[in-house]
Amino acid sequence: MPILETSRLILRPFREDDLDLLAELMANPDFMRFSLGPYTREQTQSVLRKFLSWNQAGLPSQFAVIxxxxxxxxxxxxxxxxxxxxxxxxxxxxxxxxxxxxRGLATEAARAMRDHAFSDLKLSRVISLIHPDNLPSRRVAEKNGMRPEKETVFRGFPTRVFAITRERWLAEHAAG
Ligand SMILES: CC(C)(COP(=O)(O)OP(=O)(O)OC[C@H]1O[C@@H](n2cnc3c(N)ncnc32)[C@H](O)[C@@H]1OP(=O)(O)O)[C@@H](O)C(=O)NCCC(=O)NCCS
Structure with a gap:
């Protein structure tokens, strides 16, 4: 996995020794808004293991935001x-x-991921799954060039699917 850089952020693969800091973040109810609530250290450990196993398998994975x-x-x-x-x-x-x-930091990170998805990983489309009440997250998806596609129920929660295809990304990139 590469290390991606933006003007204010470094996006790097997770490492095993990120557990303490990640557990601190995931214990914070605000950090975990619109999810299953704060995580215990054990729950965070299994999340981190999942990210590391995707890294090892060469699959798209989560990046640590520095x-x-x-x-x-x-x-x-x-x-x-x-x-x-x-x-x-x-x-x-x-x-x-x-x-x-x-401060626009989530938008900065999400745009870097979207560009990585299309220019390096050659994915055909990427989505974001967002609770209809999560206005900041919706704005990040919109600023990331995504459009609302449909409403569904995902893991028991009402969810809006935002999406952008590689074709549209290419067209918008070519248009500048
Ligand atoms: C969602 C999250 C990552 C956004 O991070 P961020 O760095 O503040 O996002 P940005 O600054 O890039 O953009 C946020 C946008 O939401 C807008 N916003 C913030 N609070 C808002 C509110 N209460 N109502 C409407 N819009 C709001 C901001 O004005 C901004 O849009 P703008 O640039 O058009 O003004 C952050 O709020 C977070 O971690 N939330 C908890 C976890 C979460 O919900 N993750 C997403 C799960 S789908």
Missing amino acids: FRRNNKLIGYCGFLHQQVDGRDETEIGYRLHPDYWG
């Missing part, structure tokens, strides 16, 4: 493998520590 200015791990952004209404999909997901919200 804020360049202070070199801190402030969240994650990257790929998840989901089945939505019977279809295999690659999702771009993101969560940041609340101290870092509202």
